[in-house]
Amino acid sequence: MSSEPEPEPGLAPEHMGPRYQGDPIMLTVDGEEFRIRVRAGQPGSYDFDWLSGPHAYGFGHYGPAALSRSELEEAIRRFLADIDPTTGYLAE
Numbered sequence: 001m002s003s004e005p006e007p008e009p010g011l012a013p014e015h016m017g018p019r020y021q022g023d024p025i026m027l028t029v030d031g032e033e034f035r036i037r038v039r040a041g042q043p044g045s046y047d048f049d050w051l052s053g054p055h056a057y058g059f060g061h062y063g064p065a066a067l068s069r070s071e072l073e074e075a076i077r078r079f080l081a082d083i084d085p086t087t088g089y090l091a092e
Contacts, residue, residue: 054088
């Protein structure tokens with residue numbers, strides 16, 4: 001039996017996560033705060049951290065091209081629209 005803890009939803013620890021390029025982008029969308037980081041060498045790949053949410057939670061976007069600010073905001077709105085208000089996680 002392993003002594004490792006069971007995985008839980010949330011953000012990857014910094015030491016285990018991907019490398020990022022540049023400073024994070026901080027955005028507030030519909031009253032919610034997000035940190036957005038661009039994966040190094042992958043200009044269309046982003047990790048979004050929901051900083052004001054009820055849990056350490058986030059999502060990724062993977063694409064071939066960098067997103068504009070309005071596209072980043074729209075990605076956040078799509079994510080928030082799928083959140084279950086009771087649990088604070090993606091609705092099932």
